[in-house]
Amino acid sequence: MLHTVKxxxxxxxxxxxxxxxxxxxxxxxLWQDGVIAATLPAWQPRLQPLADAGxxxxxxxxxAARGLEPIMGKVLTMAGLVELVVEQGSPxxx
Numbered sequence: 001m002l003h004t005v006k007x008x009x010x011x012x013x014x015x016x017x018x019x020x021x022x023x024x025x026x027x028x029x030l031w032q033d034g035v036i037a038a039t040l041p042a043w044q045p046r047l048q049p050l051a052d053a054g055x056x057x058x059x060x061x062x063x064a065a066r067g068l069e070p071i072m073g074k075v076l077t078m079a080g081l082v083e084l085v086v087e088q089g090s091p092x093x094x
Contacts, residue, residue, distance in 0.1 A: 001022075001023065001025075001026045001027075001088065001089065001091075001092060002026070002027050002028075002029065002084060002085060002088035002089060002090070002091040002092070003018040003021070003022060003026060003027070003028045003029070003091060003092050003093075003094060004018075004028075004029045004030075004031060004034075004091045004092070004093045004094065005018050005028065005029070005030050005031070005034035005037070005093075005094045006031050006032035006033060006034045006093070006094075007032070007033055007034055007094075008033035008034065008036045008037075009034075009036060009037045009040070009043060010036070014034070014094035015030075015034065015037055015043075015094065017094050018092075018094040019046060021092075022050075025055075026055065027055045027056075027057060027084065027088055028047075028050055028055060028056050028057065029057045029058075029059065029076065029081065029084065029091065030056070030057070030058045030059065030062075030073065031058075031059040031062050031081075032059075032062055033062075033066075034062075035058050035059060035062045035063050035066065035068060035070070036066070036068065038056070038058040038063075038070035038071065038072055038073045039063075039068045039069065039070055039071060040071075041071065044071065044072060047072055047073065048072050050073075051072040051073045051074075054074065056072060056073035056074065057073060057074050057075075057076040057080070057081075057084065058070045058073040058074065058075055058076060059075075059076055059077075059078075059081065060075045060076060060077050061077070061078065063075065
């Protein structure tokens with residue numbers, strides 16, 4: 001299953017909910033303000049195992065719009081997101 005999180009980890013619990021519901025083969029895409037989590041050392045202990053397994057994806061357009069660089073996860077273009085949706089199926093949005 002594919003999970004997407006678009007809200008910042010500051011003030012919204014979508015990322016926590018997504019991580020709680022993820023299964024061993026699920027993928028996570030951070031987009032819009034959700035990309036902030038991939039730039040924060042405080043989230044590294046929770047997200048790094050997904051990144052190490054190749055299951056954490058961070059949208060490049062949203063990083064660029066915010067002037068951010070991720071410290072973990074695969075940077076993903078819109079075309080890459082489309083491919084991931086085809087591979088994983090319709091996403092669950094948090």
